Amino acid sequence: MSGLLSFFDLSDERGVLRTSIAVTFVISSLGIGFGLASGSFSIVFDGVYALIDGGMSLLSLVVVNLITSYALAGHLSRKLRERFSFGLWHLEPMVLGLNGALLISAALYALVTAVGSLLRGGRELEFGAALIYAVVTVMICSAIALVEWRANRTIKSEFIRLDVRGWIMSTGITAALLVAFLIGWAVQGTSWQWISPYIDPAVLAVVCALIIPLPIATVRRALADIFLVTPADMKAHLDAVAAAFVEKHGFVSYRAYAARVGRSKVIELYFIVPADAPARTIGEWDMLRDEMGDLVGDEGPDRWLTIVFTGDPEWAE
Known part of the structure; x- marks a missing residue:
């Protein structure tokens, strides 16, 4: 038990990232599963977005381990230290830039897909399963964002700061889905039921349009670091x-x-x-x-x- 607590130690940068990765893959599995069950592409996108974020967090963890090991001479192989005699810090902006670029690309693709769906008359979905997913996910995302934010007040890691932003974005995305699904569920059997097929692609388009600009600042700073721009x-x-x-x-x-x-x-x-x-x-x-x-x-x-x-x-x- 103590080994598990040490593995997910929230006072250590690597422990926080491990915790984030584990929760991310749980959220991703829920999103893809509930999305397919309810017929909601916006939920599937939420799961895929989380999967990309989790994969990049895993890569970030590898980079953090390498950078930390380089700082401690005895924890890195001699051959690796000889190959990278100037250190491994350059890997950090590369990963951050790749992370931001992938998230922007995924959101752009989902936006185009959502617009196409709206033009084709939308899609029907099962609002009950969608609502269960949205409520559970909002609670999990907001909780992990708060935990990481509190941990990073002491750690002060750029990786964790970006990860917290990602969890806040995920909370906002899922909260928007929750509101939209509540509206869709409420109009069933009324004269407004005709709008329900448009709810899923419409909210997906709005969410994508809002989140696309968010990683731009991270990508800009990563490029500045890669090109050695003097602050x-x-x-x-x-x-x-x-x-x-x-x-x-x-x-x-x-x-x-x-x-x-x-x-x-x-x-x-x-x-x-x-x-x-x-x-x-x-x-x-x-x-x-x-x-x-x-x-x-x-x-x-x-x-x-x-x-x-x-x-x-x-x-x-």
């Missing part, structure tokens, strides 16, 4: 501390290069030293590096910091 706030901070460092120690100038790659910060600082500056020992240069490292901040396994002192500006270009 403006990081560059401004480096410029401020490096300029003060140059003035304090009488150096000529500096060059600062920075990029964010997933959870990592890759920083290179080059300080141009006067050609006639007095000689310093290796220990003294290292003390200057330690001082600059403290000014840069965020010391830890996810910071890659290189500090170079040279009298030739060409080495800094």
Whole structure:
């Protein structure tokens, strides 16, 4: 029992992701099963959407394990460390970008399908089974979103943050389905019953139109990380501390290069030293590096910091 609790430990990033994956596959199975039983393509889409999200969460868990193992030298094979000597942080934005792109693609496909169904006169469905699915799923999705959000206040993981957003989206999607199915169930046997075939494709089209833009911000940031775009706030901070460092120690100038790659910060600082500056020992240069490292901040396994002192500006270009 203790082993199971450790496997789904909500104080650890990997434990939270494992919990999310397990719940996601349960929701996916319910969605596909109830969708086929009730004849609702919107429920089937909900299940397929959850299946894609669960698959990407599983891939995210693999990446988190690799990144964590790299930070702990003894937990990664020597061959893998030699092949990826610059670390494995670049895998994180790749997975996040792929996740967002797949979710957008699935929603676009479902939107086109829903519009086509509306033009063909809609489809009949069994509202009883649909309502049972919607109620159960809303309760599960909202509960797991709250649990992960509370856990991530301490963990502060980009993967978990995206996963929480996914659960909130799933809750919203299913809540919209629940409202639509209630309306469809209420109009049965009335003069408004003619609208019931249109309810399923109409709500699917609306939901897809609303969720398509949501992963765009994640994809944009992932692409920025992949293409090593320098974050403006990081560059401004480096410029401020490096300029003060140059003035304090009488150096000529500096060059600062920075990029964010997933959870990592890759920083290179080059300080141009006067050609006639007095000689310093290796220990003294290292003390200057330690001082600059403290000014840069965020010391830890996810910071890659290189500090170079040279009298030739060409080495800094």
